[in-house]
Amino acid sequence: SEPILKVEHLKKYFVAGGGFLGGNQRVIKAVDDVSFTLLPGETLGLVGESGCGKSTTGRTVLRLYEPTDGRIIFEGADITNLSGRELLPYRRKMQMIFQDPYASLDSRMTVGDIVSEPLDIHHLASGKEREEQVRSLLERVGLKPEYASRYPHEFSGGQRQRIGIARALAVRPRFIVCDEPISALDVSIQAQVVNMLEDLQEEFALTYLFIAHDLSMVKHISTRIGVMYLGKLVELGQSDQLYHDPQHPYTKALLSAIPVPNPKAKKERIVLQGDVPSPLNPPSGCPFRTRCPHAMKVCAEVEPRLQNISDERQVACHLFR
Ligand code: SF4
Ligand code: MG
Numbered sequence: 001s002e003p004i005l006k007v008e009h010l011k012k013y014f015v016a017g018g019g020f021l022g023g024n025q026r027v028i029k030a031v032d033d034v035s036f037t038l039l040p041g042e043t044l045g046l047v048g049e050s051g052c053g054k055s056t057t058g059r060t061v062l063r064l065y066e067p068t069d070g071r072i073i074f075e076g077a078d079i080t081n082l083s084g085r086e087l088l089p090y091r092r093k094m095q096m097i098f099q100d101p102y103a104s105l106d107s108r109m110t111v112g113d114i115v116s117e118p119l120d121i122h123h124l125a126s127g128k129e130r131e132e133q134v135r136s137l138l139e140r141v142g143l144k145p146e147y148a149s150r151y152p153h154e155f156s157g158g159q160r161q162r163i164g165i166a167r168a169l170a171v172r173p174r175f176i177v178c179d180e181p182i183s184a185l186d187v188s189i190q191a192q193v194v195n196m197l198e199d200l201q202e203e204f205a206l207t208y209l210f211i212a213h214d215l216s217m218v219k220h221i222s223t224r225i226g227v228m229y230l231g232k233l234v235e236l237g238q239s240d241q242l243y244h245d246p247q248h249p250y251t252k253a254l255l256s257a258i259p260v261p262n263p264k265a266k267k268e269r270i271v272l273q274g275d276v277p278s279p280l281n282p283p284s285g286c287p288f289r290t291r292c293p294h295a296m297k298v299c300a301e302v303e304p305r306l307q308n309i310s311d312e313r314q315v316a317c318h319l320f321r
Helices: 054-061 084-093 111-121 127-140 145-149 157-169 187-204 239-244 249-256 297-301
Strands: 005-015 027-038 043-047 069-074 094-097 175-179 207-212 224-229 232-238 307-310 313-315
Touching: 005 054, 027 054, 027 069, 027 232, 043 054, 054 094, 054 175, 054 207, 084 094, 094 157, 111 127, 111 145, 111 157, 127 145, 127 157, 157 187, 187 207, 224 239, 224 249, 232 239, 232 249
Parallel strands: 043 207, 043 224, 094 175, 175 207
Antiparallel strands: 005 027, 005 069, 224 232, 232 313, 307 313
């Protein structure tokens, strides 16, 4: 089938300290030439350490940020440069679930108003019908309909995340960016929320871009996984294959940080040294070379491009030339 989303050479640059691009300001290349496609009903997991551009990618794809360059094609339409009014019908089809359910909910609004606000913005329901939709949305995410008259602070983190999910679902979107939706939750309820997102995906035929810093969090829900480092995609592949047979040294390092059930299992352990370099001053050549155990001379000189190493796998690394 046709992709629901095509992202082509997407770039999002910020000027350090604010201001406009151009001139001699220092530029942060938060997203730097990222391309991927999503098929309807698919989940693309996006992983990497914090500051690697995952959230910025998600927000730019939704046009919450202005893209610096590249193209965003949603359901066959180029939405890269649409203005506010032209974007409105697409905004309805593309929603976001945020990492911090508390910060993303307006504490002065009732749960009912929070969930129904998107219905108002898009003039989808009012009066009794609106009330009825709020009740059924709350029920669908496992909350009591009576909660509509309460305020966000009366709820736990997991319940608040459910409120955020109900709000995202209100307009019947086709595509949702889930930006670390479980990272802030207790481990005990992370699985519940992921399972619920999977059920909702099937019920509402949703497509997800699912962002996480940990590969183990996205492995089960994702069809494919993309690994980002310093604003670039360094590996992209089918979820199971990428998880069991990582190719890029950074993916290997991310995976070896996950505890193994059997410590005797032979596994190459790579410990990531130091932090992600400052995006204000990224390394020449390969962005990962300052932390890569396999770095060679060419890695400092030439930036490796994302290329197919098999039908289902793309890797950006000089080891695969
Ligand atoms: Fe390591 Fe070089 Fe590959 Fe970069 S291109 S990941 S530095 S081997
Ligand atoms: Mg983030």
